[in-house]
Amino acid sequence: MTSGRVASKGSQMLDKVTAGEIGAEGIGKTFGHFTALDGISLTVGRGEFLTLLGPSGSGKTTFLMILAGFEAPTSGRLTLNGLDVTRTTAEDRGFGMVFQGYALFPHMSVEQNIAFPLKVQKRSAAQIRARTDEMIEMVGLGGHGHKKPAALSGGQQQRVALARALAYEPPVLLLDEPFSALDRNLRGQMQDEMRRIHRDTGTTFVFVTHDQEEALALSTRVAIFNHGRLQQIATPREIYDHPDNRFVAEFLGDINVLPLASVVMQEGAAQAVFEDVPLRVALDGRDPTEAVAVRPEHMHLALARPAEGNAIPASVREIVFLGAETRLTLASPGGQPLVLSIPSEAVPAGLVPGAEVWVGWPEDKGVFV
Amino acid sequence: MRNLSKPAILLGPLLVFLCLTYVVPFLGILRWSVTLPEPGLGQYQAALSDPLILSVFWRTLRICAVVTAVSVAAAYVVTLLWVRGGPVQRLLIEFCILIPFWISVLTRAFGWLALLSNKGLINTWLQSLGVLSEPLSMVRNEFGVIVGMSHFLIPFAVFPLASAMRNLDERVLLAARGMGAGRQRVFWTVFLPMTLPGVLGAALIVFVFALGFFVTPAILGGGRSVMIAELVYLRIFQSPNWGLGAAISVILMAGVALLMGALMRAVRPGDKS
Ligand SMILES: Nc1ncnc2c1ncn2[C@@H]1O[C@H](COP(=O)(O)OP(=O)(O)OP(=O)(O)O)[C@@H](O)[C@H]1O
Ligand SMILES: [Mg+2]
Numbered sequence: 305m306t307s308g309r310v311a312s313k314g315s316q317m318l319d320k321v322t323a324g325e326i327g328a329e330g331i332g333k334t335f336g337h338f339t340a341l342d343g344i345s346l347t348v349g350r351g352e353f354l355t356l357l358g359p360s361g362s363g364k365t366t367f368l369m370i371l372a373g374f375e376a377p378t379s380g381r382l383t384l385n386g387l388d389v390t391r392t393t394a395e396d397r398g399f400g401m402v403f404q405g406y407a408l409f410p411h412m413s414v415e416q417n418i419a420f421p422l423k424v425q426k427r428s429a430a431q432i433r434a435r436t437d438e439m440i441e442m443v444g445l446g447g448h449g450h451k452k453p454a455a456l457s458g459g460q461q462q463r464v465a466l467a468r469a470l471a472y473e474p475p476v477l478l479l480d481e482p483f484s485a486l487d488r489n490l491r492g493q494m495q496d497e498m499r500r501i502h503r504d505t506g507t508t509f510v511f512v513t514h515d516q517e518e519a520l521a522l523s524t525r526v527a528i529f530n531h532g533r534l535q536q537i538a539t540p541r542e543i544y545d546h547p548d549n550r551f552v553a554e555f556l557g558d559i560n561v562l563p564l565a566s567v568v569m570q571e572g573a574a575q576a577v578f579e580d581v582p583l584r585v586a587l588d589g590r591d592p593t594e595a596v597a598v599r600p601e602h603m604h605l606a607l608a609r610p611a612e613g614n615a616i617p618a619s620v621r622e623i624v625f626l627g628a629e630t631r632l633t634l635a636s637p638g639g640q641p642l643v644l645s646i647p648s649e650a651v652p653a654g655l656v657p658g659a660e661v662w663v664g665w666p667e668d669k670g671v672f673v
Numbered sequence: 674m675r676n677l678s679k680p681a682i683l684l685g686p687l688l689v690f691l692c693l694t695y696v697v698p699f700l701g702i703l704r705w706s707v708t709l710p711e712p713g714l715g716q717y718q719a720a721l722s723d724p725l726i727l728s729v730f731w732r733t734l735r736i737c738a739v740v741t742a743v744s745v746a747a748a749y750v751v752t753l754l755w756v757r758g759g760p761v762q763r764l765l766i767e768f769c770i771l772i773p774f775w776i777s778v779l780t781r782a783f784g785w786l787a788l789l790s791n792k793g794l795i796n797t798w799l800q801s802l803g804v805l806s807e808p809l810s811m812v813r814n815e816f817g818v819i820v821g822m823s824h825f826l827i828p829f830a831v832f833p834l835a836s837a838m839r840n841l842d843e844r845v846l847l848a849a850r851g852m853g854a855g856r857q858r859v860f861w862t863v864f865l866p867m868t869l870p871g872v873l874g875a876a877l878i879v880f881v882f883a884l885g886f887f888v889t890p891a892i893l894g895g896g897r898s899v900m901i902a903e904l905v906y907l908r909i910f911q912s913p914n915w916g917l918g919a920a921i922s923v924i925l926m927a928g929v930a931l932l933m934g935a936l937m938r939a940v941r942p943g944d945k946s
Contacts, residue, residue: 373848373851389937393852394847394851394852395851395852395854395855398852398853400851400852403844403847403848405842407842408848408868409845409849409863409867411867411869420849420852420862421852421854424852424853424854468848468852469852472852474855534783596869
């Protein structure tokens with residue numbers, strides 16, 4: 305932490321709590337004959353912000369419920385700080401949980417909601433008072449303490465849920481799509497707040513979202529789920545730049561996936577062929593597959609064949625000006641669609657649909673998927 | 674306007690029917706109460722100053738209060754087991770809730786008589802087991818009336834309670850457990866308060882229903898625990914003093930209306946912060 309950083313409201317008041325480290329080993333869950341989770345193994349480090357990302361029905365909520373102890377896994381083992389907690393009840397694990405829809409106690413005021421876990425812990429009245437005020441302050445709800453949840457806006461209810469889940473300093477905070485009911489603006493605000501709260505509390509966060517940008521913006525690491533299987537777990541940058549498989553590549557952001565006719569190995573790099581055009585693909589430790597993926601922003605446009613890197617001829621189909629960026633849709637001679645995202649000032653003057661151009665990219669920007 | 678007229682036409686027959694069967698007779702009773710045998714409020718004065726009538730009113734209120742408490746408490750447990758139980762348990766309880774609806778009030782009252790009377794099953798067993806030397810009098814008194822009425826009314830309390838329990842967001846309970854609250858605490862501090870509107874609704878239904886009970890108190894009370902409906906019957910068909918019977922009915926109706934009004938006000942989600 306830089307010394308020059310201005311301490312935000314909550315940071316002086318909240319002590320760094322003892323954040324928990326979670327280990328999941330081969331977690332499986334079946335509902336009847338349906339396999340909702342299949343051999344999920346991962347660890348969440350102390351104070352980490354891990355985001356679970358995946359399509360609807362991929363098992364994110366199920367995994368979170370198993371972490372919390374609300375559902376028992378059909379197979380596998382869970383540890384907290386190295387101790388086996390697979391059979392520990394939810395109340396004994398005491399993980400904080402923020403549900404989609406917030407799950408506030410409707411008959412209690414904001415203060416009473418936040419005080420609930422503190423009363424469970426039998427803290428003294430003075431302590432409860434102080435801590436409740438502190439949390440209300442931290443989430444910016446000063447003056448709303450006496451209101452019932454029904455009298456609050458969605459964003460405010462969200463803050464109460466967060467304050468309640470953090471009030472008793474749980475070792476782990478689990479959040480299931482906490483922002484899905486908020487509008488875009490508020491989402492952005494809450495994301496900033498979430499980052500701040502994560503930093504200030506130092507608690508381990510496991511966060512579920514549908515929103516890719518949210519996942520990339522908030523997390524220290526992202527875990528991608530599909531059909532109950534863990535596809536990849538890595539830092540946002542790593543996942544974006546080096547997706548492990550085609551699902552991850554296509555799921556996160558836009559990407560061009562080029563099917564390859566053949567691949568041969570040569571001097572630590574792979575020589576591939578895409579529609580008669582030879583390409584070089586850096587291996588970085590993986591085995592070649594039958595497709596190479598390149599991000600739209602890693603491709604550039606040239607009027608003549610570039611001397612360096614890979615290049616394929618293409619004809620322009622569509623040019624969409626988006627301000628700082630321009631989005632181009634092209635097609636290779638074989639009809640493979642290509643999407644490019646380039647700075648608007650790099651678009652050659654007078655480029656019109658139908659123009660024949662070259663699309664190039666550096667060798668290390670293409671990955672086998 | 675066109676949108677409004679359609680439901681109005683569909684509702685029309687029902688409104689006419691309700692008017693003919695409830696409002697018109699009630700207006701008739703209201704008229705009797707102030708015209709028979711002569712115009713004036715004399716019958717109300719008579720009803721409210723007659724110690725016998727007042728004691729019947731008082732007994733009715735007392736019995737109904739106890740019956741309401743017993744039925745709602747029992748129904749709460751039954752509903753909890755029904756709504757939150759496994760499939761087999763659910764089916765079994767559903768069966769037990771529905772069966773009483775197929776059996777007439779009369780049959781059930783006689784059933785209790787067979788169980789509770791001095792020569793009934795329970796007394797016979799307890800005596801032959803040597804637990805009792807004298808039969809325990811459980812009918813021809815308020816106890817019998819309360820047992821019979823509560824038994825009849827439990828299913829009616831189950832439905833409003835079930836809807837309150839079903840509408841409760843499961844995640845709220847999970848949230849409480851996640852924060853370390855044990856089952857007991859979750860029940861008393863979250864589940865029960867959140868289903869309280871259902872409890873009040875059930876209590877209102879049971880209480881109002883109980884006020885008009887006639888057959889059960891007549892059979893299980895054996896003429897000793899006369900309740901208000903029986904009294905009205907006696908005044909109209911036996912004394913016969915139609916004006917007095919009508920006045921008692923109107924007082925009862927007014928009481929029920931006041932009670933419902935007060936409860937509706939209490940149950941309505943408060944706008945107080
Ligand atoms: N109690 C249950 N009984 C049967 N199937 C279930 C149960 N809970 C979840 N499932 C199934 O398990 C799969 C994973 O569900 P889960 O809720 O974990 O998905 P998710 O990734 O959270 O999806 P979403 O993004 O839509 O919330 C789904 O196909 C779902 O239908
Ligand atoms: Mg989900």
